[in-house]
Amino acid sequence: MKVFEKPHALTDNVLHYCPGCTHGIIHRLVAEVIDELGIEGRTIGVASVGCSVMAYNYFNVDMVQAAHGRAPAVATGVKRTEPDNIVFTYQGDGDLAAIGTAEMVHSAARGENITIIFVNNAIYGMTGGQMAPTTLPGQVTQTSPYGRDVKTVGYPVKVCEMVSQLDGAAYIERVAVNNVKNVRNAKKAIKKAFEYQVEGKGFSLIELISSCPTNWGLTPSKALEWIDENMIPYYPLGVYKDKYADKEAGSDD
């Protein structure tokens, strides 16, 4: 009788993430999808810089580790030379929405047939909790000690809203991993994104609203509540773009 198993696409290495961090959940969801689609043998992952820098130790697939923000460009190089393989990046908010904005936006604009897993926890975790491009207005971090003041440092970057404007993007959805229902939706979104790539439908980006109990200074359970109270109101969940759903609905896209 099968009770509970670790996905085959995860290695046996012990995760280095902090207690209560949701990276573990997201790693598992990606691995489950790789298992279910039977694509482990032809998947190549691109790790980024940040807390998930060592993702190459956890996924049971060929992996390359990219410079800060450059994962979508590296993934482009991999995909263009190995077009039959499934290529994904795994990036945090600092990596994707600050230093790597150009690489992310242009891989979407080109409609690269890759999948971006974007983990947004509104803070730079690895370096110890500095203000991220997605840090909420008023949020206290090491480099916004009086709270993010939008008058001087501006507003958070809403990635899904922005990227969904690009004609090259095929599928853009924002999900969260702070409760069972949201986790189940998150998996559906990740699966669809990988399926789109398998079917050659083009660029997809799944933004996962995630927690950082350590740098938020909250317990793991309070951090999950904080997502509901603060993150989701600013970053509404949902499908921002689905080129093919639109088509079915009769759009002329």
Next chain:
Amino acid sequence: MSEKVLMKGNEALAEAAIMAGCRHYFGYPITPQTEIAAYMAKRMPKIGGVFLQAESEIAAINMVIGGASTGRRVMTSSSSPGISLKSEGLSYLAGCDLPALVVNVQRGGPGLGGIQPSQSDYFHATRGAGHGDFHMIVLAPSSVQEMVNLTFKGFDLAEKYRMTCMILSDGTMGQMMEPVTLDMGEIQKYDKSWALTGTKGERKPRIINSLFLQPDELEKFNFARYERYKKIEENESIYEEYRMEDAEVCIVAFGVASRVSKNAIDKAREQGIKVGMIRPVTLWPFPKKRFEEAADKVRAFVSVELSMGQMIEDIELATRCRRPVLLCNRTGGMIPTVENVLEKIAEADKIGGTR
């Protein structure tokens, strides 16, 4: 294609890359190397290859990293300001032990500088291409034929040693036309058991990575890499000599400067001055041994450069300053004239030395 064809340097280089098996070019427009990109844009789709114009030089070099990770012969090309942007990627290519060909058709700097020929990225190419301990193999063509030959050789060396090979060219080499032969012979095959191609469920995952948080582990990798560099220094340095048999003054020049110098040497010889030239073809590894030997015989060296004097340091190091090294230089896009070089030859000839 063993017959001679008339080609522009940049286009000849691009065709040579294709003949060397390169099917993926990632680049960004910048003068004076844009002909390479334009040529690739035209040719690649016709031969089942990929030409991709990236959003930036940074993206282009990272696409090269991705392509190199799968074991393909990939390349990018740029000119000085663009090469600065690629520096991050050059460091990662070294840290990941990935082969790649990177072309720098140099223009004047610093900053936006100019668009005329220059050799002022010598330090960048041979010493400071990015952060951390690493080298690139640096090849300096001085004719369109060498743009071809060294591109072919560059891909080979890059794969043989799993590192970046840079073609350090300049606007003159890129823009001028000369007859060339494109017959390059066999492509050598090297072990690719590190390449990311998907496990196919048949092997353990491969990881390409430059992060080593344990200092002793990182040190081990760096030492191993420098062992490889030592072999390259021993086996791969290339130079060409011109009228060195009885030379008492030795010109040192590469690229366009070496062509001007040859004319100056012929003229000086007519005046009875015993002058010759050593032209380094590999700038890294610098042909140190040849310079050590030359220092036993010549009274002085003259470094002819399109920079404020960068290679001169390698000559001084190789000869341990046993002979004076004079500098004959123009910069900012200016090229030394035959008269400039003749003047320095005459000056060098007056040095008595200790022979």
